């Protein structure tokens with residue numbers, strides 16, 4: 001009865017997290033229901049996000065205790081977050097465990113901490129691409145693709161790797177959160193240990209989704225996500241939970257990581273990390289960003305491409321930038337007023353998890369500045385009674401002279417793009433430019 | 436640590452961390468002709484211009500229809516009613532830029548009492564329709580009163596049909612199917628300031644029944660509005676002049692004037708002409724009104740009508 005309970009919880013809790021994230025993401029719409037910001041709080045469980053936020057603002061946010069609780073749990077009992085709370089993990093854990101020769105390529109496994117170091121360097125050098133790879137952000141973006149009716153390539157790839165290599169391949173090799181927690185889990189005080197009654201039947205490795213038990217090795221690596229499958233499957237009841245630090249020599253995981261490799265990896269990472277800022281385009285393409293977005297360069301650094309702002313935008317004026325815009329701008333939200341204008345509902349500010357879009361009151365919003373081409377404007381050039389820009393402007397920044405000719409009051413203009421969007425000319429005579 | 440403890444840790448740790456945080460056939464003859472003749476037959480009873488004083492939309496509406504001989508003079512059992520309201524901008528009800536939700540709800544209730552089969556409230560907002568529907572409070576009010584409400588945005592195929600006008604400024608427009616097919620068409624504008632046409636009322640409100648109104652602005656806006664009024668004459672125009680902005684229109688927010696009036700009329704030009712006077716404008720100074728009157732849409736000199744104040 002007890003065993004059944006564990007097996008059931010093991011499915012229920014991660015599946016619940018996955019379904020909750022899907023529903024919460026779907027609820028990112030106008031008017032934004034109060035419960036939708038639970039997604040924000042879920043995302044804050046992740047220490048990587050804390051690191052990113054600390055990098056961008058220089059201060060610890062009020063919710064810093066949440067990732068710290070996660071870290072404490074990891075130090076106490078290992079990757080419980082990955083095994084029990086991660087929505088992506090919840091999905092992957094449902095995959096059947098198969099054998100694949102790919103799963104134990106030693107160099108792939110031993111270079112994973114070098115990869116972790118690399119992503120952390122990127123993060124500190126000023127790019128939130130690593131945050132994109134963490135579960136809550138990646139899932140949001142991929143769910144957005146699904147919602148748009150396009151193929152979520154990355155998610156498909158992760159699932160395929162889970163099916164053909166082993167379920168938690170992504171979590172142990174790519175996911176920065178998973179790797180960070182794995183690194184911490186090396187010092188965990190409580191862990192599963194295989195004792196001497198083990199008959200080396202190998203049943204545990206067949207059921208382990210994390211590839212953390214090796215046949216005959218009799219050891220549980222730091223990748224253990226404490227799902228309890230092996231513990232339930234073992235005919236000898238050889239697995240026990242022990243609350244003591246195991247001697248380093250016993251630790252299977254350290255066997256694959258020599259000191260030399262570690263330094264090599266570290267050096268390569270340092271070089272790559274230091275080189276990253278040089279790779280950034282010196283002159284960013286001039287685009288309009290969501291209302292409240294921080295200055296362009298910092299925006300590119302902070303945005304994790306989670307697409308939540310794009311999802312919540314009621315006028316769908318936020319458009320993820322295509323790959324042609326370069327890797328630094330890829331998937332960041334931009335506004336093209338001719339397609340849709342910003343309605344200034346400011347919901348994007350509420351859902352952005354990375355402070356790329358800050359909470360700025362309407363009076364301080366400056367998406368851009370409208371510039372009127374008097375040579376082509378219907379009122380100026382043809383004396384027509386158009387003034388659509390004036391009708392459209394929500395902040396009354398378009399004023400008119402005694403002949404009813406429009407001009408822009410730069411002080412009032414917020415750059416929402418209403419005028420550019422409304423201009424009836426084929427090529428708008430009023431255009432919003434980024435500042 | 437034994438199994439029991441393990442279960443405890445695994446489950447509670449997991450749980451604990453989680454807890455932290457219409458199929459109408461298109462008519463060949465326009466239906467308002469029938470309504471119009473009906474009204475004219477009753478002209479002894481029905482005054483041409485009813486002006487109701489007050490500040491409570493519901494009671495004002497009831498009073499107005501009483502003065503018109505009851506809503507059953509307009510809405511027959513089984514009729515389809517279309518109401519063109521104004522919820523074009525994302526403003527709160529108290530900002531007085533959009534149709535008062537109480538008024539819309541009251542109209543729906545009256546129509547339902549008269550036995551209307553279906554009551555649709557429509558607009559074609561020029562800002563985000565979803566935000567407009569929510570913020571103006573009209574969606575909630577209409578749905579609660581038992582009506583239908585939707586916006587015509589993104590629905591060229593669904594909501595519009597080409598109509599020949601053969602005017603000087605307009606040859607053909609894509610016009611609202613709902614309005615063309617309705618048995619009863621109530622135009623429910625709000626009186627407020629407008630940057631381009633100075634003031635917006637009934638005739639301007641009907642610009643929201645046209646798909647490509649951007650074209651209006653590239654040509655002769657006033658003539659376009661006037662010619663558009665020849666397409667379908669509202670069964671009744673109910674001009675909401677209870678509260679309205681006197682500047683920064685149509686978007687607002689702006690200074691609010693309390694006129695405390697609701698104006699009913701079957702002559703769309705006369706209703707607007709009266710409204711213009713209320714707003715402090717000479718009706719003849721509004722080009723679209725003057726042109727519409729010339730085209731025979733209605734009477735510019737509203738004082739010539741049978742005016743009844745209640």
Ligand code: SF4
Nearest residue numbers: 303304306307309352
């Ligand atoms: S700007 Fe948008 S896509 Fe980028 S992190 Fe914020 S919400 Fe996500």
